[in-house]
Amino acid sequence: MNSLLDSFSSKVQELSEAERKRDSTTKLSLRQEQNRFNKSFDKIAEDFQVRFNKSLKEIALKQQKVALTACAAGSTVPGETVVHFPNIQTNIGITNLSYKSTGKFVCTVAGLYHVSAVMMSNTDGQSYYIYKNSDRMIRTYYGNVVLLCDENQCFCHDVGCR
Numbered sequence: 001m002n003s004l005l006d007s008f009s010s011k012v013q014e015l016s017e018a019e020r021k022r023d024s025t026t027k028l029s030l031r032q033e034q035n036r037f038n039k040s041f042d043k044i045a046e047d048f049q050v051r052f053n054k055s056l057k058e059i060a061l062k063q064q065k066v067a068l069t070a071c072a073a074g075s076t077v078p079g080e081t082v083v084h085f086p087n088i089q090t091n092i093g094i095t096n097l098s099y100k101s102t103g104k105f106v107c108t109v110a111g112l113y114h115v116s117a118v119m120m121s122n123t124d125g126q127s128y129y130i131y132k133n134s135d136r137m138i139r140t141y142y143g144n145v146v147l148l149c150d151e152n153q154c155f156c157h158d159v160g161c162r
Helices: 002-063
Strands: 065-070 087-092 104-108 111-115 125-131 136-139 142-147 152-162
Touching: none
Parallel strands: none
Antiparallel strands: 065 087, 104 152, 111 142, 125 136, 125 152
């Protein structure tokens, strides 16, 4: 009877040891799966955050308001030159003020812009054009809506008498 009891006790110990090993292996496997899941989740959350921030920035840019009113110095402008408007009267949302010295407005916020210029001349037949980059877009006695993209330039160019 003692030998049967010893045998049974030995079997119980073997089963207990096997159960502990199985439990330890299962816990290790579960931790590894949990770590893989956490890394995948963190990557998904990070990608989502990047896309979300980009979308917010795009929405903010689309809602940004810009306005510029500038006046010329009231002097004679030689023909075939860019007209300068150094006296800024209104400036809302415009950070690139190189316009004052170059006469060329550089767009930093893409969108539709109402562009116009009022020019006066004592010269008969004088004409002025407003350009978008190198394309003639507007005669100065009309205003027009022009789609400007980042880095596009808008300027008034004196073409002289024609």
